[in-house]
Structures are given as C-alpha cells and as structure tokens.
Amino acid sequence: MGLQSTKITALVITYNEIGYIENCLKSIEFADEIIVVDSYSTDGTYEYLSAHPKVKAIQHPFKNYTAQKAFTLEQASNDWILFVDADEVVTPELRKEITQTVNNSSKTHAAYWFRRKFMFQQRRLRFSGWQTDKNYRLFRKSKVEFSAKRIVHETLEVNGTSATLNEKLTHYCYRDYADYKRKMLLYGRLKAKEAIQKGKSFTIGMLLGKPTFTFVYNYIFRLGILDGMKGIKVCYLNALGDWERYLELRKLEQEQKAPSLKPVQQRGN
Structure with missing residues (x-):
C-alpha cells in the first residue's frame, strides 16, 4: 500500500x-x-x-x-x-x-x-x-x-x-425489512422536527400526497421497477418515511398548542 x-x-x-x-x-x-x-x-x-x-x-x-x-x-x-x-x-x-x-x-x-x-x-x-x-x-x-x-x-x-x-x-x-423500516421512520420524525423549526405546517394534502408522489417518482420515474421486488420494498419504505414525517409534524403542532403534553422521545439513530 x-x-x-x-x-x-x-x-x-x-x-x-x-x-x-x-x-x-x-x-x-x-x-x-x-x-x-x-x-x-x-x-x-x-x-x-x-x-x-x-x-x-x-x-x-x-x-x-x-x-x-x-x-x-x-x-x-x-x-x-x-x-x-x-x-x-x-x-x-x-x-x-x-x-x-x-x-x-x-x-x-x-x-x-x-x-x-x-x-x-x-x-x-x-x-x-x-x-x-x-x-x-x-x-x-x-x-x-x-x-x-x-x-x-x-x-x-x-x-x-x-x-x-x-x-x-x-x-x-438494506439489512432486512425491519431495520430499513426503522431507519425510514426515524428519518421521518427528524424531518418533521426540521420542518417545524422552519415554520412549516401540517396539511392533510401533504400527508396523503407526498408519500404517493415519493413512491411513484422513485418506482416509475427513477426506475425502481427495474430493481424488481427490491425496488418495491425500498420505494414503499421511502414513501413510508414521508408518511411518518407528516404524522409526526401533526403531533408536534399539537404539542405546541398544548405544552403540558409529554414530548415525543427520539429513539436511537
């Protein structure tokens, strides 16, 4: 060397x-x-x-x-x-x-x-x-x-x-389904924190629309379909991360309106 x-x-x-x-x-x-x-x-x-x-x-x-x-x-x-x-x-x-x-x-x-x-x-x-x-x-x-x-x-x-x-x-x-899912859910929660720090608000349209767009974009336009079952799993779990982001953003907004509620705890990395 x-x-x-x-x-x-x-x-x-x-x-x-x-x-x-x-x-x-x-x-x-x-x-x-x-x-x-x-x-x-x-x-x-x-x-x-x-x-x-x-x-x-x-x-x-x-x-x-x-x-x-x-x-x-x-x-x-x-x-x-x-x-x-x-x-x-x-x-x-x-x-x-x-x-x-x-x-x-x-x-x-x-x-x-x-x-x-x-x-x-x-x-x-x-x-x-x-x-x-x-x-x-x-x-x-x-x-x-x-x-x-x-x-x-x-x-x-x-x-x-x-x-x-x-x-x-x-x-x-991708180690296994459970591990990748854990990562995507954590990323979603952290992205929600980013969003609320930037003053962004929850909308039902984003909750329903963004995960759908993410899956279609990655699976069709970014050719996930050519990765077979691997592509379906990865594109679905990436979309799940967006779903979690907006669910978490709604929770964080509710906590801001009711400060007495116990804050959501982060888990691991």
Whole structure:
C-alpha cells in the first residue's frame, strides 16, 4: 500500500451495528486514527469497539445526526477526515484514490463527494432513486462545518471548493425489512422536527400526497421497477418515511398548542 505522509482520521457513528461495523472498520484500517462515537448500543457494538486495538470508542447520547456527527468531528486529531457510516465499506480502489488525493501536493479542494454503490442485502440495488446519490465523505476539518439547517441527511458547509472522487463507496443500505423500516421512520420524525423549526405546517394534502408522489417518482420515474421486488420494498419504505414525517409534524403542532403534553422521545439513530 505504501507510506502516506498526510495523516487521516476516520470517523464513524454507530447504534446497534454488529454485523456491519466489522467490515467497515477493516476497510478503514489504513487511517492513522479511527474514532467511533456510539449512541449507547444494546447489541454489543460498543463492547466490540472498546476491544478493538485500533479504535478509540466514545459513547455520546444521540440528539440528531447533525449534532452527533459534529460532536464526532470535534474529537479528530488530524485535519483530513474520512467520515463513513457503519454500513459503508471503502473498497481497495477507493482507499488508493483517497490516499493519493490527500497526498497530492497540488490539491486545491477542501472537500470531496463520494458516489455510492447500494447493496440490498448482498445484491446490487441499481435504481429506485439512489443512482445519483452522493455525499461528502472526505474533507479538511479546518475548512468545513456541519450545516445547522439540517438534522437528518446532514450536509457540510464548505469554505473552499469541492470535487467528486471516481471510485464508489459500497453502502449496505438494506439489512432486512425491519431495520430499513426503522431507519425510514426515524428519518421521518427528524424531518418533521426540521420542518417545524422552519415554520412549516401540517396539511392533510401533504400527508396523503407526498408519500404517493415519493413512491411513484422513485418506482416509475427513477426506475425502481427495474430493481424488481427490491425496488418495491425500498420505494414503499421511502414513501413510508414521508408518511411518518407528516404524522409526526401533526403531533408536534399539537404539542405546541398544548405544552403540558409529554414530548415525543427520539429513539436511537
């Protein structure tokens, strides 16, 4: 693999990731520092992390994705950051491109987008709305901060230019139906919080119309139909997340009107 002169810190956040975190960590062992922030897993994830010789494991309560990732970023010792999810794997080809990029003396970019190859269990998910997905995964700590405008599907505010790497990150997005459903429902609740913070209001039209639009758009126009049964499941559960968003938005509005009601508690990440 060769020596790298520029040090990299790899960061991950976790909650109940046994079965995924092992492969993720193996793929980022080339980093000089690996920090994983766990939001009190109950499946042995934290115990596994604590026993890992190359990992600095920290437990921190989960508020939302942006807050958790911002806290994790603060723990890094190096300027160059590789931030991956626990269900993502850096391929050898991508690892080579990462190390070449941070060690390029003529580099001018502050942050890099990664495109992702989505895996439905062990099979490729090619469409269903995910084919153009990309996220910031490699960046300089001194040049970025997580945007406070979003608490789910977090993004960076970058002081400088950005580029996209050629190699793709492998994302094992679908473990099983129950796990993906849990994620979509959580995303929906967090999006409802975002919406109410922005002053948006619940409407019955959005409750009925947005999930329908999401399913039809991803299944028909974004070619989920070509993913077979995988496409039906993913497109349905993505639409379910929108249904949950507007149900939760209605609950939050009701709580604002009746402050004595007990607030809805968030669960995990």
